[in-house]
Amino acid sequence: MGASAGPPLKGRSLWDDARRRLLRNRGAVTGMVVLGLLVSAAAVGPALTPWGYDQVNKTDVWFAPLQHGHLFGTDALGRDLLARLLMGLRVSLAIGLVATFVSLVIGVAWGSVAGFVGGRLDEVMMRFVDVLYSLPFIFFVILLMVTFGSNFILIFVAIGAVEWLTMSRIVRGQTLTLKHKEFVEAARAAGLGRGGIIARHIVPNLLGPVVVYVTLTIPAVILAESFLSFLGLGVQPPMASLGTLIASGASDMELAPWLLIFPSAVMVVTLMSFNFIGDGLRDAIDPKDR
Amino acid sequence: MFRFIGRRLLVAIPTLFLVVTLAFFMMRAAPGGPFDSDRKLSPAIEKNVLAKYGMNRPLGAQYLSYLAGVARGDLGPSLKYRDKSVLEILKENYLVSLKLGGSAILLAALIGVSLGVLAAMRQNRAADYGVMTVAILGVCIPTFVTAPLLVLAFASKLGWLPSAGWNGGALVNMVLPVTVLALPQIAIISRLTRAGMVEVLHSNYVRTARAKGLSERRIVTHHALRAAILPLVSYLGPACAGLITGSLVVEKIFNLPGLGKFFVISALQRDYTVVMGMVIFYAALILILNLLADLAHAALDPRVRLA
Numbered sequence: 314m315g316a317s318a319g320p321p322l323k324g325r326s327l328w329d330d331a332r333r334r335l336l337r338n339r340g341a342v343t344g345m346v347v348l349g350l351l352v353s354a355a356a357v358g359p360a361l362t363p364w365g366y367d368q369v370n371k372t373d374v375w376f377a378p379l380q381h382g383h384l385f386g387t388d389a390l391g392r393d394l395l396a397r398l399l400m401g402l403r404v405s406l407a408i409g410l411v412a413t414f415v416s417l418v419i420g421v422a423w424g425s426v427a428g429f430v431g432g433r434l435d436e437v438m439m440r441f442v443d444v445l446y447s448l449p450f451i452f453f454v455i456l457l458m459v460t461f462g463s464n465f466i467l468i469f470v471a472i473g474a475v476e477w478l479t480m481s482r483i484v485r486g487q488t489l490t491l492k493h494k495e496f497v498e499a500a501r502a503a504g505l506g507r508g509g510i511i512a513r514h515i516v517p518n519l520l521g522p523v524v525v526y527v528t529l530t531i532p533a534v535i536l537a538e539s540f541l542s543f544l545g546l547g548v549q550p551p552m553a554s555l556g557t558l559i560a561s562g563a564s565d566m567e568l569a570p571w572l573l574i575f576p577s578a579v580m581v582v583t584l585m586s587f588n589f590i591g592d593g594l595r596d597a598i599d600p601k602d603r
Numbered sequence: 604m605f606r607f608i609g610r611r612l613l614v615a616i617p618t619l620f621l622v623v624t625l626a627f628f629m630m631r632a633a634p635g636g637p638f639d640s641d642r643k644l645s646p647a648i649e650k651n652v653l654a655k656y657g658m659n660r661p662l663g664a665q666y667l668s669y670l671a672g673v674a675r676g677d678l679g680p681s682l683k684y685r686d687k688s689v690l691e692i693l694k695e696n697y698l699v700s701l702k703l704g705g706s707a708i709l710l711a712a713l714i715g716v717s718l719g720v721l722a723a724m725r726q727n728r729a730a731d732y733g734v735m736t737v738a739i740l741g742v743c744i745p746t747f748v749t750a751p752l753l754v755l756a757f758a759s760k761l762g763w764l765p766s767a768g769w770n771g772g773a774l775v776n777m778v779l780p781v782t783v784l785a786l787p788q789i790a791i792i793s794r795l796t797r798a799g800m801v802e803v804l805h806s807n808y809v810r811t812a813r814a815k816g817l818s819e820r821r822i823v824t825h826h827a828l829r830a831a832i833l834p835l836v837s838y839l840g841p842a843c844a845g846l847i848t849g850s851l852v853v854e855k856i857f858n859l860p861g862l863g864k865f866f867v868i869s870a871l872q873r874d875y876t877v878v879m880g881m882v883i884f885y886a887a888l889i890l891i892l893n894l895l896a897d898l899a900h901a902a903l904d905p906r907v908r909l910a
Binding site for chain 2: 444450452456457532540544545546563567574580581
């Protein structure tokens with residue numbers, strides 16, 4: 314960074330500090346680079362592979378990696394594993410992002426209102442979260458998938474609806490400390506209403522902890538989706554996700570171990586880069602936890 | 604304390620009520636029913652079968668009579684396993700899941716706490732980094748990846764352990780499933796222990812103990828450990844939820860006759876009563892464990908007052 318070359322009296326904002334700390338964290342930087350590669354591969358990869366992800370080829374079954382130009386080999390139906398893997402990665406990442414966004418919207422709205430309004434409403438809203446917390450949620454997600462069949466939107470909604478609870482708790486705690494700050498009082502004195510204060514002053518200041526939690530929620534969502542797909546309840550064939558690829562790889566592993574190993578490796582690398590970035594962000598934004 | 608337990612049990616009742624209600628109506632909203640099969644039943648027989656299980660009545664009435672049954676401790680008959688009640692199915696299969704989950708959590712606590720203490724005592728040195736790397740790997744490698752990979756290595760290639768089956772709970776059959784279940788828990792527990800230990804080792808009373816000239820070993824075992832593992836006690840509830848989730852996968856992969864295997868199958872077969880029974884069972888289990896965790900927390904930490 315060229316910050317040191319600037320004029321000596323230029324102040325550094327908290328975000329500048331956070332960015333410097335983040336860029337000094339080797340794990341987080343590695344995570345960001347790897348994730349960047351994975352995301353670009355998922356974005357453009359499926360268009361570049363010579364075979365389609367659902368292209369069945371009855372004569373090309375069980376090719377080992379590198380055989381006949383299939384970099385990662387083929388599966389029982391002769392489909393190219395690389396093409397399926399790129400598609401699966403795209404699907405898993407998309408589900409991770411969208412479901413996290415769902416949980417973000419619900420969690421931030423719920424937590425900031427509960428924390429800011431306080432009193433009875435706060436108690437009722439947070440009690441509700443407590444009750445939901447103690448439910449065996451995976452069962453409800455499974456029931457949802459069974460009830461309405463597995464469609465894409467439902468996977469987003471079901472997982473997002475589970476993950477918003479922690480987000481709302483974090484946001485509420487943060488809101489409680491924010492609402493007694495001077496700038497909120499100033500806004501109130503200037504005549505801004507409750508809704509305006511929440512939207513204009515509370516929510517933007519929640520950014521730090523929320524960003525950290527989002528980067529840790531995305532891998533949790535990817536994991537949840539893969540878990541459902543593994544049980545046969547998530548993404549349906551011929552569409553692929555990392556979970557369905559691992560599931561079918563696991564059933565064919567005696568014959569074709571590469572079908573299990575490549576998807577597993579991609580899954581683990583993806584989850585790890587998110588976790589490293591999340592840990593790095595937490596250290597950078599909230600240095601007292603180090 | 605009794606007032607605390609009483610209050611928590613009072614909160615547990617509406618929670619369980621919510622669980623029963625949600626699960627009941629979600630299950631019934633699912634298309635298809637338990638008596639659908641490839642061979643179409645004749646309308647007369649179907650009518651009789653539905654009447655036998657009281658399923659010809661309006662949904663609201665069925666719901667109320669189900670609630671009344673649950674309140675009496677009667678979970679009804681299974682709709683698929685014709686001669687068995689839900690309670691019998693739970694009784695016959697919960698021991699396998701309990702044994703798996705119990706062994707996994709014990710193993711995880713033992714290894715996780717030891718690793719966490721080791722990492723905290725060697726903070727920022729090779730052992731610490733080693734343990735924390737293992738912890739990150741453990742969180743990032745899901746059970747449905749570790750399970751098939753371990754089977755591939757230890758059962759298919761090396762032939763040391765059986766790849767599946769329960770065999771009456773023989774030790775060799777338990778090694779792989781318990782390991783798979785325990786790995787993510789080891790990762791989380793070692794992280795929690797390390798964080799707690801690092802904090803406690805910097806506290807004033809530990810400095811006092813050092814000033815008295817106690818050995819570092821005695822400080823850790825007699826003074827610091829008790830305070831450092833407090834966060835673990837509150838982790839008991841989430842750990843149980845994690846084990847239940849894991850058991851769904853593990854029991855499927857290793858083909859074990861536990862409850863987890865039943866749940867997905869029963870849900871797909873629309874065996875309403877079995878699914879409901881299992882949801883209630885697990886919800887109650889999690890509620891009880893959370894209560895126990897709070898009590899244990901208060902017992903271990905005199906600063907906590909139950910209110």
